[in-house]
Amino acid sequence: MARAGLTTERLTRAGAELADEVGFDQVTVSALARRFDVKVASLYSHLKNSQDLKTRIALLALEELADRAADALAGRAGKDALTAFANVYRAYAREHPGRYAAARLRLDPEAAAASAGVRHAQMTRAILRGYDLEEPDQTHAVRLLGSVFHGYVSLEMAGGFSHSAPDSQESWSRTLDALDALLRNWPTP
Amino acid sequence: MARAGLTTERLTRAGAELADEVGFDQVTVSALARRFDVKVASLYSHLKNSQDLKTRIALLALEELADRAADALAGRAGKDALTAFANVYRAYAREHPGRYAAARLRLDPEAAAASAGVRHAQMTRAILRGYDLEEPDQTHAVRLLGSVFHGYVSLEMAGGFSHSAPDSQESWSRTLDALDALLRNWPTP
DNA sequence: TGCGTTTGCCTAATGGCTTTAGGCAAATTA
DNA sequence: TAATTTGCCTAAAGCCATTAGGCAAACGCA
Numbered sequence: 001m002a003r004a005g006l007t008t009e010r011l012t013r014a015g016a017e018l019a020d021e022v023g024f025d026q027v028t029v030s031a032l033a034r035r036f037d038v039k040v041a042s043l044y045s046h047l048k049n050s051q052d053l054k055t056r057i058a059l060l061a062l063e064e065l066a067d068r069a070a071d072a073l074a075g076r077a078g079k080d081a082l083t084a085f086a087n088v089y090r091a092y093a094r095e096h097p098g099r100y101a102a103a104r105l106r107l108d109p110e111a112a113a114a115s116a117g118v119r120h121a122q123m124t125r126a127i128l129r130g131y132d133l134e135e136p137d138q139t140h141a142v143r144l145l146g147s148v149f150h151g152y153v154s155l156e157m158a159g160g161f162s163h164s165a166p167d168s169q170e171s172w173s174r175t176l177d178a179l180d181a182l183l184r185n186w187p188t189p
Numbered sequence: 190m191a192r193a194g195l196t197t198e199r200l201t202r203a204g205a206e207l208a209d210e211v212g213f214d215q216v217t218v219s220a221l222a223r224r225f226d227v228k229v230a231s232l233y234s235h236l237k238n239s240q241d242l243k244t245r246i247a248l249l250a251l252e253e254l255a256d257r258a259a260d261a262l263a264g265r266a267g268k269d270a271l272t273a274f275a276n277v278y279r280a281y282a283r284e285h286p287g288r289y290a291a292a293r294l295r296l297d298p299e300a301a302a303a304s305a306g307v308r309h310a311q312m313t314r315a316i317l318r319g320y321d322l323e324e325p326d327q328t329h330a331v332r333l334l335g336s337v338f339h340g341y342v343s344l345e346m347a348g349g350f351s352h353s354a355p356d357s358q359e360s361w362s363r364t365l366d367a368l369d370a371l372l373r374n375w376p377t378p
Numbered sequence: 379t380g381c382g383t384t385t386g387c388c389t390a391a392t393g394g395c396t397t398t399a400g401g402c403a404a405a406t407t408a
Numbered sequence: 409t410a411a412t413t414t415g416c417c418t419a420a421a422g423c424c425a426t427t428a429g430g431c432a433a434a435c436g437c438a
Contacts (some may be wrong), residue, residue, distance in 0.1 A: 002404085003403095003416070004416075006415080011322070028394095028395065029395075029396070029397090030394075031397055038416070038417090039418080040395080040396080040397090041396095041417070041419095042417070043417080044396090044397070044398080044413095045414085045415060045416075049396075049397070050395085053204055067401095072380095101191065104398090106347050109434085129253070137363070138366065139354075139355060140355070140359070140360045140363040140367075142338070143341070143349075143350060143364070144360075144364050144367060145342055146340070146349070147340030147341035147364070148333070148336050149340070150340045151337055151339045151343065152333075152336035152340070154340065155336055155339060158293070158295050158333070161332060164300075164330060165325070166329070167324040170325070170329070170332075171329045171332045174326070174329040175336070177378060178333060181371070181376040182367055182370070182371045185370070186367065187362055187370040189366055189371075192386060192387070192433065192434080193387075193428065194386095195387085217423095218425065218426090219423075227388090228389080229386070229424085229425080229426090230389080231386070231387045231388070232387095233425090234386060234387075235386095238425075239426090341383070379438100380425100380433105380437100381438090382436090382438105383423085383434100383435090384433100384434085385432100385433085385434075385435090386424075386432090387430105387432090388429100388430080388431080388432100389431100390427105390428085390430105391427085391428085392409085392425100392426085392427085393424105393425090393426090394424085394425085395424080395429105396421100396424105397422090398419105399419085400418090401416105401418080402415105402416095402417080403414100404416095405414075405415090406412080406413070406414085406415090407410100408409100408412095
């Protein structure tokens with residue numbers, strides 16, 4: 001029989017597409033095999049196991065997200081940078097809900113340290129350079145920004161803001177306004 | 190044989206305990222049956238299916254969380270109320286990680302409308318009465334608060350803030366300070 | 379108290395997903 | 409072209425979800 005040409009690479013990318021189509025937690029080695037018209041066992045030459053597949057999708061998503069964020073940040077500062085960065089997250093989650101969910105997967109410490117998660121943290125700090133925050137306030141602000149971005153996108157994806165006025169887009173804009181104002185006027189107790 | 194005395198009630202509570210012990214996504218009808226020393230099929234007289242079980246756990250968690258929040262809010266206003274409310278979420282997530290995860294389950298619209306989720310929204314609005322916000326800013330603020338609370342707790346539970354200075358508790362306090370300052374000084378473009 | 383009905387838990391069976399072991403044929407290398 | 413490596417397959421075991429049908433315990437009423 002002709003070979004299917006499977007590689008870990010291709011499987012990971014197909015897994016990411018599958019995640020976007022059916023949801024990250026519906027991503028299964030079996031479904032992936034079906035997609036390649038291949039028997040399930042064949043995937044185990046390329047993937048350690050199901051968890052391995054999920055981790056690879058997560059790492060892929062983190063890279064993509066970091067690449068997009070880096071693009072968006074180029075040449076911007078201050079509120080402009082803040083908004084661009086935030087919009088990348090939100091847009092990515094809308095375009096690629098499965099991948100976005102994958103990016104939230106808990107990685108083991110080694111994987112996390114080697115992942116693009118590190119770049120995300122660096123970019124967030126870069127944005128804060130446009131505001132006047134010393135440590136440890138800068139770290140507090142990094143955490144706050146991460147919380148708002150992830151929290152908002154996550155609630156929005158879960159349908160929390162649909163079917164009620166005002167528009168979610170409006171709340172998003174005003175949230176970014178509010179964060180900008182907050183960072184420019186960070187309270188020191 | 191003596192009967193085990195299963196009820197939907199008891200199964201739901203046991204499911205919630207199981208969730209806290211092994212994680213919400215490890216909650217399985219089989220595991221629950223084992224816990225009652227009963228055959229799996231027996232549970233299907235009390236539960237429609239696995240999804241039904243998970244939904245019930247979610248509703249239970251939402252109720253518990255709303256009860257705690259209501260207690261915490263009693264007699265408080267302004268920043269005091271904000272802090273108490275936020276701390277309830279964070280503490281609940283720490284004490285009951287499985288239940289907290291369950292509370293984030295996406296419910297179908299009817300279930301959501303009948304759930305304690307409605308009380309959560311009302312309480313958040315009640316807190317904002319201590320600040321001077323008109324509609325639609327009040328709604329924007331409700332969404333922002335929800336995003337921060339959920340986002341922070343979720344990132345913290347995922348281990349995002351551990352193993353790095355400053356302490357997560359410190360960031361949490363400063364985040365609440367920041368939110369209070371922001372609400373007192375909400376930007377109007 | 380005894381009898382009929384309801385109800386609870388069981389056995390049995392099907393089908394899906396994961397994972398491992400071992401085999402044959404295609405691709406690669408010499 | 410022959411030898412070796414590698415890729416996909418068959419087979420099999422184990423766990424989970426779910427349904428159908430059966431027996432016995434509990435309940436309700438005379």
